[in-house]
Amino acid sequence: MPNSSEEVVINKPRRRSRIREGHENTILRAAEHLFSLNGYNGTALETIAEKAGMSKQNLIYYFSSKEVLYQQVLKNILDMWVEKMALLDQLGENPKEMLRNYIRGKVELSRSNPDASKVFAIEIINGAPYLKEYLKSHLTPALDADVKLVRKWIAEGVMDDVDPYHLFFMIWSSTQTYADFSSQISISLGKEKLQNQDFDNATEFLTHLVIKGLGMK
Known part of the structure; x- marks a missing residue:
């Protein structure tokens, strides 16, 4: 039976994965809405980040560029x-x-x-x-x-x-x-x-x- 420290090590990646998935979904929803209004060329990463409630640098951590996000x-x-x-x-x-x-x-x-x-x-x-x-x-x-x-x-x-x-x-x-x-x-x-x-x-x-x-x- 694993001890408590082993359980923590096992659970942490799962928790981070759920957090990452949540942030990615928030970004994707914000991007979809703004792309629907302004198209690809008329939408800036800064605007998407603001809509998603995070900084541009934080957004880039999940999606490296506007093109990657759009795709x-x-x-x-x-x-x-x-x-x-x-x-x-x-x-x-x-x-x-x-x-x-x-x-x-x-x-x-x-x-x-x-x-x-x-x-x-x-x-x-x-x-x-x-x-x-x-x-x-x-x-x-x-x-x-x-x-x-x-x-x-x-x-x-x-x-x-x-x-x-x-x-x-x-x-x-x-x-x-x-x-x-x-x-x-x-x-x-x-x-x-x-x-x-x-x-x-x-x-x-x-x-x-x-x-x-x-x-x-």
Whole structure:
């Protein structure tokens, strides 16, 4: 049985690891929010450090440069989307239920993670200079697997013969608009900000539009 001094030696690294993880998460949240407002070039490390409640030198201890921090923010965003939004992994007894859950999940990401969507959009609009290779290695294989599934449904006569890639492009753009252009939508609806009911309405409308348009019974 280890003595008390041995226990202290074992526990200290774990405690430091939890503290480090907490600081990193705080920095990443602050960076994501500021990158969503100002983009990469318009955001300074000093501003991120201030938002995170620490000095610039302390921030650099965890992330050695703004580029390293930005790349980690982008990686976390894409990992979240790939992990949660694969059509192949959606629950449902039939293709229509799986597609419905896919759309619902995409709208939910726009509701709960608007900053992430905006950071991603800014990066893509600028030609994905920091994300291009990661998109090729992570997003493309997941998309190809989903496209293969849709083609299987088409072959089985479950849905109309459409281009699966453009189906996903349409779903991505229509769901992410509720994050990327939330200000425009809320102004058009005469609201200060979008409410949960607005996202529910968007989910129902988009689901109806897609299911009906694909000729799914």
